[in-house]
Amino acid sequence: MIHSVALGADHGGYELKEAVKKHLEERGVAVTDFGTHSAASVDYPDMAVPPCEAVLRGEAEAALLFCGTGVGISMAANKIRGIRACCCSDVFSARYTRLHNDANALCMGGRVVGPGLACELVDAFLDAEFEGGRHAARVAKLTEIEEKY
Numbered sequence: 001m002i003h004s005v006a007l008g009a010d011h012g013g014y015e016l017k018e019a020v021k022k023h024l025e026e027r028g029v030a031v032t033d034f035g036t037h038s039a040a041s042v043d044y045p046d047m048a049v050p051p052c053e054a055v056l057r058g059e060a061e062a063a064l065l066f067c068g069t070g071v072g073i074s075m076a077a078n079k080i081r082g083i084r085a086c087c088c089s090d091v092f093s094a095r096y097t098r099l100h101n102d103a104n105a106l107c108m109g110g111r112v113v114g115p116g117l118a119c120e121l122v123d124a125f126l127d128a129e130f131e132g133g134r135h136a137a138r139v140a141k142l143t144e145i146e147e148k149y
């Protein structure tokens with residue numbers, strides 16, 4: 001189970017981040033919020049980096065990232081060596097990206113999912129543990145690709 005998270009959002013994900021943050025605090029998860037802190041326009045690549053760096057430094061176990069679709073901020077996060085980010089709008093994928101991909105970032109779209117579903121996605125993601133085994137060899141291949149390119 002994941003007990004600490006770093007949050008990041010652009011303006012398209014700001015409101016959803018705030019809703020998820022409240023849920024996380026009620027759940028007792030340690031939260032570091034890297035913004036954005038208003039609905040003013042900001043660029044999603046800029047907002048992906050600080051929470052992902054916090055994960056790489058070991059200050060949070062995972063990043064929860066939000067933009068309008070969840071897609072742009074997931075693309076930015078996946079450019080960062082050591083980050084495995086998944087953009088999800090269904091609970092099955094949010095759970096299995098932890099079980100099989102050892103994902104350390106979950107991305108959601110504020111214009112795609114509502115707050116109720118987002119909290120279910122987050123719970124599924126936080127509660128699932130990487131299964132290792134044959135999946136560890138596959139995740140190692142992701143790292144090989146990252147190192148090659």
Ligand code: RB5
Pocket residue numbers: 010011012013044067068069070071072073
């Ligand atoms: C911002 O308008 C929007 O493009 C951004 O939040 C995101 O959806 C990009 O993928």
